[in-house]
Amino acid sequence: MTFDRSIKIAPSILAADFANFGAECAAVEAQGADWIHVDVMDGHFVPNITFGPATCAAIRPHITGVMDVHLMIAPVDPYIDAFAQAGADVLTAHVEAGPHIHRTLQAIRGAGMKAGVALNPGTPASAVAELMDMVDLVCVMTVNPGFGGQKFIDMTAKISALRDMIGDRPVHIEIDGGVDPTTAPLVAKAGADVLVAGSAVFRGGSVQNPDPYGENIRNIRAAAEGVWT
Ligand SMILES: O=C(CO)[C@H](O)[C@H](O)COP(=O)(O)O
Ligand SMILES: [Fe+2]
Numbered sequence: 221m222t223f224d225r226s227i228k229i230a231p232s233i234l235a236a237d238f239a240n241f242g243a244e245c246a247a248v249e250a251q252g253a254d255w256i257h258v259d260v261m262d263g264h265f266v267p268n269i270t271f272g273p274a275t276c277a278a279i280r281p282h283i284t285g286v287m288d289v290h291l292m293i294a295p296v297d298p299y300i301d302a303f304a305q306a307g308a309d310v311l312t313a314h315v316e317a318g319p320h321i322h323r324t325l326q327a328i329r330g331a332g333m334k335a336g337v338a339l340n341p342g343t344p345a346s347a348v349a350e351l352m353d354m355v356d357l358v359c360v361m362t363v364n365p366g367f368g369g370q371k372f373i374d375m376t377a378k379i380s381a382l383r384d385m386i387g388d389r390p391v392h393i394e395i396d397g398g399v400d401p402t403t404a405p406l407v408a409k410a411g412a413d414v415l416v417a418g419s420a421v422f423r424g425g426s427v428q429n430p431d432p433y434g435e436n437i438r439n440i441r442a443a444a445e446g447v448w449t
Contacts, residue, residue, distance in 0.1 A: 221286060221309055221310075221334060223356075223390040223392075225392075225413045226413065227408060227413060227415065227441055227444045227445055228254035228255055228392075228413060228414045228415070229252070229253055229254050229255075229415055229417065229421070229437050229440055229441055230253065230254060230255035230256065230257040230286075230288055230394070230414055230415065230416045230417070231248045231253045231256060231257060231416075231417060231418065231421040231422065231433075231437070232257040232258075232259055232368065232396070232416050232417065232418035232421075233245065233256065233257070233258055233259070233279075233418075234259045234270065234368040234418045235368050235369070235418030235419045235421065235422040235423075236248075236422055237426070237427065240427055241275070241278070241279050241282070242278070242279060242281070242282035243282070243427045244422075244427060245279055245282045245283050246282050246283075247425075247427050247430040247433060248421060248422075248430075248433050248437070249283065249284060249285060250430065251430055251431070251433040251434035251437055252434055252437045252438065252441075253285070253421070253433075253437060254285060254286070255285060255286040255287075255288045255310075255414065256279075256283050256285065256286070256287055256288065257288045257290060257396070257416045257418075258276055258279065258287060258288065258289045258290065258308075259290050259292065259368075260272060260276070260289060260290065260291050260292060260293060260303075261292045261293070261365075261366065262292065262293035262294070264293070264294060265292050265293050265294040265314065265316075265317055265365075266292040266365050266366035267366050268366045268367055272299070272302075273299065273302035273303050273305070273306040274306070276289060276303060276306035276307065276308060277305065277306035277307060280306060280307035286309045286310060287307060287308050287309050287310070288308075288309065288310045288312070288336075288394075288414075288416075289303055289306075289308040289310065289311050289312065290312050290336075290338065290359065290396065290416075291303075291311065291312060291313050291314070291317070292314065292365045292366065293317065294314075294317040294318055295317070295318055296313045296317050296318065296324050297318075297320075297323070297324055297327060300324070300327050300328055300331050301331055303331075303333070304331035304332055304333055308333055309333060309334060310333065310334040310335075310336050310356065310357055311328045311331075311333045311334070311335065311336065312335075312336030312337065312338050312357060312359050312394075313325070313328070313335075313336070313337060313338065314337075314338045314339075314340065314365075315337050315338065315339055315343060315347050315348055315351075316339075316340055316343060321337060321351065322350075322351065322354065325337065325351060325354040325355060326354065329354070334356035334357060335354060335355050335356055335357070336355060336356065336357035336358070336359055336392075336394070337351055337355050337357075337358055337359070338358075338359035338360075338361060338365075338396070339358070339359070339360055339361060339378070340361050340364065340365065341361055341362065341363070341364060341373045341375060344378070345378050345381040345382050345385060348382075348385075349385060352385060352386060352387075352389060352391065353389070355391055356390070356391060356392065357391060357392040357393075357394055357414070358382050358386070358391060358392070358393055358394070359394040359395075359396055359416075360375050360378055360379055360382065360393065360394070360395050360396070360407075360412070361375075361396050361397055362374075362375050362395055362396065362397040362398050362399070362403070362407070363396075363397030363398050365396075365397075368418040368419055369418070369419045370397060370398055371398055372397065372398025372399070372400075372403045373397070373398070374406070375395075375407075376406055376407065376409075376410040377410075379393060379395070379407060379410035379411050379412055380410045380411060382411070383410065383411030392413055392414050393411055393412045393413055393414070394412065394413075394414035394415075394416060395407040395412045395414070395415055395416060396416040397416070399415045399416060399417040399420060399440065400417065400419075400420035400440065401420070401439045401440055401442075401443040402443070404417075404440050404441075404443045404444040405443050405444060405446060405447045407444075408444035408445070408447050408448075409447040415440060415444060417436075417440055420436055420440060421433060421436045421437055421440070422436075423436065424436070
């Protein structure tokens with residue numbers, strides 16, 4: 221995984237057909253997705269349950285690019301090796317998930333993955349100030365985690381603060397929740413480069429009719445890249 225600051229669109233399979241993840245991942249990649257975002261929820265850290273490492277391992281052979289795993293679980297540490305075995309490229313833990321995020325990030329890198337830290341909307345940028353040399357990605361939640369299809373919460377001031385904090389380090393800023401062609405330019409302008417989108421990518425399409433996925437991805441990317449022209 222090489223670092224670059226171009227806009228990357230990461231469809232969240234939370235909005236895909238749960239009975240057909242492999243084909244859904246292949247379809248969005250064929251339609252231009254850069255990364256695949258995989259939401260792991262435990263019914264404890266967030267009020268919803270999705271799936272765990274076994275499902276990630278089953279999905280992995282269907283992804284040629286980056287598998288970006290967003291853990292909404294607590295605790296995190298007992299499961300890090302299982303997600304490494306499952307083939308996660310990026311493993312992101314929430315700063316709110318426990319008292320020892322520093323140890324967690326060390327363990328993620330130690331297991332050979334890129335380390336991400338996520339912040340809930342109520343958590344300030346300062347919560348991750350001491351972690352800048354330990355992370356490869358900061359995920360700014362623009363919804364309260366747990367469900368797809370929620371309304372975007374404006375976190376542009378936090379994104380700008382994180383961009384300043386990161387400086388010239390090779391650290392991605394990922395935005396997760398309510399990203400669509402209207403909100404993408406706001407977050408791209410503030411300094412984000414990885415845009416997660418679930419409902420805004422998968423709406424209107426299916427594995428049998430994947431062209432809408434491509435149109436949705438192109439529209440989000442064009443809106444985000446438009447802020448630089
Ligand atoms: O982490 C998440 C929710 O906790 C999802 O990645 C996110 O909500 C994406 O879905 P949408 O684009 O529909 O908001
Ligand atoms: Fe997510």
